[in-house]
Every structure is written in structure tokens, then in C-alpha cells.
Amino acid sequence: MNLNIPKKIERILQKINSAGYEAYIVGGCVRDCFLQRQPQDWDITTSAEPEQIKKIFNRTYDTGLQHGTVTVLWEGEHYEITTYRIEGKYDDCRHPNNVTFTKSLKEDLQRRDFTINAIAYHPQQGIKDYFLGQKHIEQKIIKGVGNATERFQEDALRMLRALRFSAQIGFDIEQSTYEALQQQKELIKKISVERIHDELEKMLLSKYLEKINLLWQSKLLNEISPILSQKMEQYGEEVIKQMKKSPFDRMIRWTIFLQYMEAKQGEAFLKYLKFDNDTIKTVVPLLKHLKDDIVLGEYELRKKANEITVEQLKRLLLIQQIQQKQNIKQLQQCFDKILQRGDCITLKELAVTGEDLIKLGIAKGKQIGNMLHFLLDVVHKNPEKNSKEILLQCAKEKQK
Secondary structure (H helix, E strand, O other): OOOOOOHHHHHHHHHHHHOOOOEEEEOHHHHHHHOOOOOOOOOEEEOOOHHHHHHHOOOEEEEEHHHOEEEEEEOOEEEEEEEOEEEOOOOOOOOOOOEEEOOOHHHHHHOOOEHHHOOEEEOOOEEEOOOOHHHHHHHOEEOEOOOHHHHHHHOOHHHHHHHHHHHHHOOEEOHHHHHHHHHHHHHHHHOOHHHHHHHHHHHHOOOOHHHHHHHHHOOHHHHHOHHHHHHHHHHHHHHHHHHHHOOOOHHHHHHHHHOOOOHHHHHHHHHHOOOOHHHHHHHHHHHHHOOOOOOOOHHHHHHHHHHHOHHHHHHHHHHHHHOOOOOHHHHHHHHHHHHHHOOOOOHHHOOOOHHHHHHOOOOOOHHHHHHHHHHHHHHHHOHHHOOHHHHHHHHHHHHO
């Protein structure tokens, strides 16, 4: 069977072969070729050692020499080329204590996580599949290479990766692999929260969201967040149903995923997983306002948009639409009209500034702030009054 791979990748393999070494594409890119998915990366494995690869190619970077990896600049793009290797013990459940180079492709493939990721390919040499990876792709199952318990003990992140692959490509997790995951679930505590964060996010942005219920059914989520796990065991099916209706938008997906937690609990969870401030400042307010009953009226919508920002109100209305809240279509139509007209919503859009009010004789400080908010409310009620002349007149009258 011939896989359709880019010509520039073939040329890299040929260049390594011409120097007297073996080379194959390997792992996720081979799996994706079988699934007719566009690979995100093209990983290359070779019998050549890093120093030999550096002699073969003109432009290289030492990105992981201790693991046998050299990054090559080839025809305008970067590619990782890694020497066949055997890994030593994993004391931290994530990284091998040592790496030994080998000349055996089979030994290299044997250390990989799942059989579907342990296939190598060369246009002339064909497919090298020692662990039934092709068969498992046909059967649509995710199975550990060799002993799944050992694979998870070596690298506990593989447990989350199994669940993530299931959600991304729609495969089931093979029974013995799933049982090993359940038995080793406590090891996830040894994994950095940043890596857990990355895997969970990829899961939430996957195509086969019905598969993510394994996250709490396996009790793996309970090791990460007992509170969230408890909520998902109770409300998970509804959450999945809502996420399936939502766009591939990380802020919206996280809000829907965390909706049954209190806002403070959601904030604590995001901080624990070391999310960036922008995500926290977007998702937590949405969690706070998710149950708001927004009054159907232009004045109320303008006020709400000023309170939580226009973008946040758009997200809030979208999530409430997904949740099938009453009056939501009318609210969205009303808000769309407000935005299309370009109504004043925030102080930035107000036709007068603090400087204008100072010239009017209003004292600096709190009085200016109070007057600006009063005028904004005037404009929220009557958008047509957002002119400098009218607002200054309103300010004069207010002062009397």
C-alpha cells in the first residue's frame, strides 16, 4: 500500500538513504495518512545518529540531542528527525532516565504509546507495522503497544492522550488498555498541570465529543478535579450535547464544560491548570452571568453590553441559545440591531469626554466620573442623544 506523502518529505528520506542510513516517517503522520486526515507534523525516524544527520543537512538545530532529535531546515520548513532509540526507566512517569540509540526500527517502535502510532512508512520500503497498528485502525480501537500498564507507568500523560485520540478520531479504547488506564489513574498526579491543560483543551475542541465521557467514567478526571468530576458524572451528558452544538471556540467550550461549577470553583480550576489571564478573565465572568435572565429591551441590552463588554454579551447570548433559553432569538435580533446601528455602549463611544465636562466647570475626580456615567445612561435610554451639544446641555441641567 502506498501512502500519499509530500514530495519534499520523500526527498528528505532519500537524502538520508543516499548517505547510507534508514529513514521512515513515523507515528501520528502515518496514522493520519491511513485515516485520510491532514497530518499536522511529519516526524522522521532514522538509523543515523544526530551528529550524522548534522553532516547530511546544511541547516540544523540542536533541539533535543539528549533524546536523539535534530531539527532540520529543509525547503523552507522545519522537520524533526530522531534516531532510533531505546528508553531506560521512567522514574517520574514522564521522561526516561536515559536514552540508548539502536539500529533496530522495531525496537524504536516498541517504545511508543499506542499501536496506531507505532507504524513507520517509506515510499520504497513500504509499511513497517510490527504491532498490528493497521488492523487496529481498521477496527477503530486504541490499544497500548505491548503491555498497556507498562506504557502508562512509563508516561502517565498517555492516559489522557488515549482519551484525547478517542475524542479526535472517534476510536474506542481497547478493553485491556482501558482497564490499565483505570488501574493507573492516580499516576496522572505526577504530570505537570500545563500538559494536562493542553490535553483537556484538545479534547474539548475535538470532533467526537461523545467520547469525552470516558474522562469521568474512568475516574481519571476525579484525580485532576474531584469537584468537576462529580458535576460531570451528574450533568455530563447535557454538557456534551451542548458542546456538540457550539462552535470550535475554546472560550465557549470551556464555559460550557465548567458551567455546573460555581464561578469561584471554575476560576480555581483554571488557575490550578495555569490558564492564561485572558482565558480566566473571559470564562469566569461568563460562568457568573450564565444564569442571568436578560431583559428583552434595547436599553437593558446596551447596559448589559457595557457591564460585561460587547464580545462577552455575544458569547453569553450564543451559549444561552445553545442552552435553549427562552426569548433568546429575540434578544439576539435586538442586540444585532443595536450593533448594526452603532449605538453608543461604552464611555469610549460617548460624544463628550471628561475634558469637556471640566471646561463646563465640573470638579475633577468623582464628580466627573459620576456625570459621565449619568450621561452614558441617558444615551443608553436614548441613543439619538449621543451628541456633544445635547449631552453638555444634559450635564448643565443635571448640575442645577
